[in-house]
Amino acid sequence: MNISRRQMMVAAAAVPVAGRIDAALAPAAVVRPDDEAYWAKLAGQYDVTRDIIQLENGNWGMMARPVLEHYEAAVRRVNRETSYYARRGLTPDLMAVRDRVAAKMGVASQEIAFTRNATEALKALIGGYNRLRAGDAVLYADLDYDSMQACFASLKRSRGVDVVSIALPEPATHQGLIDTYEAALKANPKIRLILLTHLSHRTGLVVPVRDIVAMARARGVDAIVDAAHSWGQLDFRPADLDADFVGFNLHKWWGAPLGVGVIYIRGSKIDLIDPDSANTPPFAANSYTRVHTGTVDFAAQLTVPAALDFQDAIGDAARAARLRHLRDLWAETLRGTPGLEILTPSDPRLHGGITSFRFAGRTSVQDNAAIAKRLLDEHRIFSVHRDGPARGACVRITPALFNSAADIRVLEKAIPKLLRRA
Incomplete structure (x- = not known):
């Protein structure tokens, strides 16, 4: 579809202003993945439930508050103008x-x-x-x-x-x-x-x-x-x-x-x-x-x-490094623990933020669903079991940008406790 310059100008005016990260939170230079002060301020842009430690963020991602505000404004406009907008300016x-x-x-x-x-x-x-x-x-x-x-x-x-x-x-x-x-x-x-x-x-x-x-x-x-x-x-x-x-x-x-x-x-x-x-x-x-x-x-x-806009203000490299850092805090700290299998290698080319684990010999769906349940019941950590790997089911840990190093430390201490009583 060919869009004229006038149409593009109308489109730019029609779309609600994109929500942006607070200027005080956008790093002047590449932020360190372990700069907890910066990441805590960034986490403040998310309305996270405090009932649990949310480490199951792979299903879908949480919108940051400015993004949610933009979405709510867009919903109101689409709902208000319906097909008048859809047939005249939406495309x-x-x-x-x-x-x-x-x-x-x-x-x-x-x-x-x-x-x-x-x-x-x-x-x-x-x-x-x-x-x-x-x-x-x-x-x-x-x-x-x-x-x-x-x-x-x-x-x-x-x-x-x-x-x-x-x-x-x-x-x-x-x-x-x-x-x-x-x-x-x-x-x-x-x-x-x-x-x-x-x-x-x-x-x-x-x-x-x-x-x-x-x-x-x-x-x-x-x-x-x-x-x-x-x-x-x-x-x-x-x-x-x-x-x-x-x-x-x-x-x-x-x-x-x-x-x-x-x-x-x-x-x-x-x-x-x-x-x-x-x-x-x-x-x-x-x-x-x-x-x-x-x-x-x-x-x-x-x-x-x-x-x-929100994610670009953080930076692709900084975001990826933070997620990998949160993963490393537990996965690399616990790697080598007898009876514990970490299912992604240390090689940074072969993992991002997600990593799963299993206890040696505990390969059934029931085994790993029970481990995920104990993480929630005993340590308030929400995770999810996954099946399908040829060598057996596992428990998946998926951090997000709103998670802190303190969240991960709770997990790092919880897994050995569960393993000892497995």
């Missing part, structure tokens, strides 16, 4: 938001479109991928998201392909992960499509996506990348992954309202993803034609610039 406003997100990602605007979440984006990519033929094969791993595993499994019914699943090494190394995917491709030469999860929601393991994508591409294999948890938690630009097909969330680590995801399709590969069946021809060569969300929470999408 250019949303295109301006899309342009802002694309610039942040380092990609062309026509290569992305908004979805309701990463699952919807990835579902469109997997279901729309049209290169598969009967007798081909597809590949996914044990740490990939359940819904995406199900989408890959469904390709057997819909496309007549073979489905190959692998277990990622535990403990993992950077080269070991690359070697695992290479071995799978060598053993299954009919593989045409692989699923890669950049940062696993199960354990927090970060996979070297760029290296694996390049290795697969050299073999004529395409990759669909699940970046639901990585962008915003790690310090990188999506363009740096050099991937052709990616699904993202903006309501996890960017702190946008619930209901905003992004689909990315490299422009030169758009023909490999079919247009959504609810769209009608002619189909433009852009990502927008590959999804059809229907009516969504427009106010949530309009709030994305406020979330980016």
Whole structure:
């Protein structure tokens, strides 16, 4: 869609002013990840429940107060003006938001479109991928998201392909992960499509996506990348992954309202993803034609610039370093404790803020649900168990920017106490 300069000016005037971080909290230089005074002031921008220590922040992220205020203003406007706004000014406003997100990602605007979440984006990519033929094969791993595993499994019914699943090494190394995917491709030469999860929601393991994508591409294999948890938690630009097909969330680590995801399709590969069946021809060569969300929470999408403003004031590197620091305070302190398994390596390339643990021999869902329950009942720490890793279930710890070193110290002392009485 071509937007005139006048339309862009109207759009800029129409969108509520983005909420920004208090100028006193924006660091003049890169802030240290262990500067508790700074991070405590930043935590004051969040309205956090004091009933528990919230260390389960992977489901979705909390909006900071200025972002929430922007969202509330956008909700009021959409509710007040309804279709008068939707049919006269909403589209250019949303295109301006899309342009802002694309610039942040380092990609062309026509290569992305908004979805309701990463699952919807990835579902469109997997279901729309049209290169598969009967007798081909597809590949996914044990740490990939359940819904995406199900989408890959469904390709057997819909496309007549073979489905190959692998277990990622535990403990993992950077080269070991690359070697695992290479071995799978060598053993299954009919593989045409692989699923890669950049940062696993199960354990927090970060996979070297760029290296694996390049290795697969050299073999004529395409990759669909699940970046639901990585962008915003790690310090990188999506363009740096050099991937052709990616699904993202903006309501996890960017702190946008619930209901905003992004689909990315490299422009030169758009023909490999079919247009959504609810769209009608002619189909433009852009990502927008590959999804059809229907009516969504427009106010949530309009709030994305406020979330980016808030996070940009902190800085991508500072945010990623803080989350990793909070993770290291417990994971690296307790690493080597007899009977305790830390499920992401020390190698900073292979983890962000999320890391899971399990007690040796306690591999069932019931075992780990019980551990998470004891953390809550006995220490007020809210966490969540995860199943799916080939070597057994685990408990996931997911810090956020509002968490303090003191929060993590409670966890660091609680785990050994539970282990001694396991």
